[in-house]
Amino acid sequence: MSNCNSCLKDTNDSYCRSCLQKLFNGKKINHVLQFTRPEFNELRLNHGDRLSISGVQTKYSAKLEGKELQLTEENGTYILKPIPHETFQHVDDIPANEHLTMQIASQVFDINTPPNGIIYFKDGGIIYVVKRFDVLDNGKKLLQEDFAQLAEKTEESAGKNYKYDYTYEQLAELMKKYVAAYPIEIEKLFSLIVFNYLVCNGDAHLKNFSLFRNEQFGDYTLTPAYDLVNTRLHIPVEPDTALEFFKDGFITETFKAGTKYTRIDFIELGKRIGIKNDRVEKILSKFTSSSEEVTALVEKSFLSDDLKEKYIQLVNERRERIKY
Numbered sequence: 578m579s580n581c582n583s584c585l586k587d588t589n590d591s592y593c594r595s596c597l598q599k600l601f602n603g604k605k606i607n608h609v610l611q612f613t614r615p616e617f618n619e620l621r622l623n624h625g626d627r628l629s630i631s632g633v634q635t636k637y638s639a640k641l642e643g644k645e646l647q648l649t650e651e652n653g654t655y656i657l658k659p660i661p662h663e664t665f666q667h668v669d670d671i672p673a674n675e676h677l678t679m680q681i682a683s684q685v686f687d688i689n690t691p692p693n694g695i696i697y698f699k700d701g702g703i704i705y706v707v708k709r710f711d712v713l714d715n716g717k718k719l720l721q722e723d724f725a726q727l728a729e730k731t732e733e734s735a736g737k738n739y740k741y742d743y744t745y746e747q748l749a750e751l752m753k754k755y756v757a758a759y760p761i762e763i764e765k766l767f768s769l770i771v772f773n774y775l776v777c778n779g780d781a782h783l784k785n786f787s788l789f790r791n792e793q794f795g796d797y798t799l800t801p802a803y804d805l806v807n808t809r810l811h812i813p814v815e816p817d818t819a820l821e822f823f824k825d826g827f828i829t830e831t832f833k834a835g836t837k838y839t840r841i842d843f844i845e846l847g848k849r850i851g852i853k854n855d856r857v858e859k860i861l862s863k864f865t866s867s868s869e870e871v872t873a874l875v876e877k878s879f880l881s882d883d884l885k886e887k888y889i890q891l892v893n894e895r896r897e898r899i900k901y
């Protein structure tokens with residue numbers, strides 16, 4: 578028995594049946610790619626930058642050919658994220674961290690996420706693999722706009738810090754403007770903000786939230802969540818949240834006293850963005866009463882033992898802040 582490379586449950590194969598179905602359309606894909614990391618690097622250089630997808634962390638486009646995942650310049654239906662060439666702390670653990678954080682989001686908190694898992698280079702290096710949610714199996718591309726686009730913020734218009742120069746309250750206001758099903762979708766956005774805080778994802782900036790635009794009706798819904806990582810494990814000095822909560826420089830008395838967001842701030846944010854108080858309480862209690870499920874997934878994950886311990890400790894600290 579080993580752990581499924583996607584859901585982490587016990588299985589006799591690389592991926593359990595259910596995950597093979599969701600992640601690879603039922604094809605029995607090996608959890609080892611046909612190329613090594615050096616071969617991959619060579620391939621990457623030969624293609625210029627055309628295999629990579631923009632973003633801070635380099636991502637590569639891949640598609641299924643027979644029973645293999647192959648790199649591709651066009652019509653990619655998967656994104657591969659190997660260990661980045663960066664100098665972050667514990668950089669080798671970044672793929673396992675993203676995989677674990679995405680699985681916690683989906684399995685413990687019912688946050689909508691695309692199917693994802695772990696796959697390896699032929700010579701052993703770990704890769705996070707995720708199915709693209711903006712491309713359907715028939716190749717049709719969905720219209721997706723991130724909140725930097727919706728807010729009309731670019732480096733040219735708002736400077737280098739444009740992805741961070743905004744607040745979650747404003748993000749919700751933008752959503753209200755575009756999303757007809759706002760009362761439903763805003764609870765999903767709020768849950769995602771609480772989740773990011775719980776798992777120390779300090780990089781949930783404007784480009785890490787997106788809406789789908791329905792071509793036929795022109796209305797918008799929230800896309801699945803993506804790029805969820807416990808960034809504190811790799812960047813210890815990062816601020817607790819990528820965006821501040823409240824617009825116009827507002828801060829709560831408790832924040833002023835402790836310079837940390839706590840339960841009071843989440844309740845205030847919920848109120849300001851139009852979620853009923855009993856719903857806010859219900860959502861928060863889901864995040865504060867889940868420590869066993871989170872710990873169980875961390876223990877089964879592909880993180881190194883040191884970081885498993887640190888991950889659990891960080892989440893426990895954040896959970897206490899959301900409790901009181």
Ligand SMILES: [Zn+2]
Pocket residue numbers: 581582583584585586592593594595596597
């Ligand atoms: Zn599975």
